[in-house]
Amino acid sequence: xxxxxxxxxxxxxxxxxxxxxxxxxxxxxxxxxxxxxxxxxxxxxxxxxxxxxxxxxxxxxxxxxxxxxxxxxxxxxxxxxxxxxxxxxxxxxxxxxxxxxxxxxxxxxxxxxxxxxxxxxxxxxxxxxxxxxxxxxxxxxxxxxxxxxxxxxxxxxxxxxxxxxxxxxxxxxxxxxxxxxxxxxxxxxxxxxxxxxxxxxxxxxxxxxxxxxxxxxxxxxxxxxxxxxxxxxxxxxxxxxxxxxxxxxxxxxxxxxxxxxxxxxxxxxxxxxxxxxxxxxxxxxxxxxxxxxxxxxxxxxxxxxxxxxxxxx
Numbered sequence: 001x002x003x004x005x006x007x008x009x010x011x012x013x014x015x016x017x018x019x020x021x022x023x024x025x026x027x028x029x030x031x032x033x034x035x036x037x038x039x040x041x042x043x044x045x046x047x048x049x050x051x052x053x054x055x056x057x058x059x060x061x062x063x064x065x066x067x068x069x070x071x072x073x074x075x076x077x078x079x080x081x082x083x084x085x086x087x088x089x090x091x092x093x094x095x096x097x098x099x100x101x102x103x104x105x106x107x108x109x110x111x112x113x114x115x116x117x118x119x120x121x122x123x124x125x126x127x128x129x130x131x132x133x134x135x136x137x138x139x140x141x142x143x144x145x146x147x148x149x150x151x152x153x154x155x156x157x158x159x160x161x162x163x164x165x166x167x168x169x170x171x172x173x174x175x176x177x178x179x180x181x182x183x184x185x186x187x188x189x190x191x192x193x194x195x196x197x198x199x200x201x202x203x204x205x206x207x208x209x210x211x212x213x214x215x216x217x218x219x220x221x222x223x224x225x226x227x228x229x230x231x232x233x234x235x236x237x238x239x240x241x242x243x244x245x246x247x248x249x250x251x252x253x254x255x256x257x258x259x260x261x262x263x264x265x266x267x268x269x270x271x272x273x274x275x276x277x278x279x280x281x282x283x284x285x286x287x288x289x290x291x292x293x294x295x296x297x298x299x300x301x302x303x304x305x306x307x308x309x310x311x312x313x
Contacts (some may be wrong), residue, residue: 001040012049019034272295
């Protein structure tokens with residue numbers, strides 16, 4: 001048994017049981033991967049995959065256990081490498097952040113600017129995706145941490161830490177009738193087509209909850225994963241938008257107007273998530289603290305040592 005075999009196993013599963021895809025991702029040959037997996041199965045005395053001819057169609061029950069152990073071993077191997085890097089080159093390396101569009105576009109730029117000034121030798125990589133996608137990237141080791149509002153607390157192998165709370169706002173085209181109202185209500189909003197986030201993104205659950213609690217069915221005309229897309233279609237007059245207040249920038253959004261909606265929708269919390277067994281480089285701790293000053297190294301370390309850590313306590 002060797003780490004190469006475990007990497008092959010993990011990549012086959014990551015590629016949807018596609019050996020060709022795994023071979024391409026790992027820059028090796030398909031026959032070579034197949035041979036190594038067969039050798040691993042023979043050594044362990046169990047079949048890891050269910051096969052139909054030469055094609056893998058499923059992972060067996062013992063295979064799922066083997067995969068889980070293999071992923072932990074690969075993660076620990078990565079941590080060992082990081083320990084060496086930490087003491088040989090403390091201010092150089094790679095930091096990969098997986099996040100959603102709203103965070104990457106509106107919340108992270110000033111933080112990244114500060115970080116790059118402090119650590120000019122650290123290569124920073126941003127991966128964008130849905131909350132589910134970015135959580136999976138941390139779990140697989142593709143990313144060091146992820147930042148999002150929705151879904152991160154649903155994963156047992158992730159430690160989630162609260163960063164800050166924010167509110168939604170309503171945006172309209174210039175001279176829209178809603179701008180004349182003294183205080184916006186859900187009933188008023190429901191009179192117009194609404195353009196907002198896709199269900200898995202940026203506090204959408206809080207929007208749905210508010211309308212459901214009021215017994216109102218809104219006219220959702222369009223959903224998107226990108227605040228800029230929402231603003232584009234509102235500007236075209238296709239409806240009113242509901243988005244994260246941080247996404248509205250008056251200097252840039254000159255053809256739109258914003259109405260505060262704190263009284264309509266509950267606040268949302270942006271969180272950082274890390275793998276519970278991750279070895280964090282010193283600059284990773286610093287990045288997290290730049291983004292959320294209350295998340296000091298001691299707080300993060302305590303959270304990693306206590307799996308029953310409750311965000312906000």
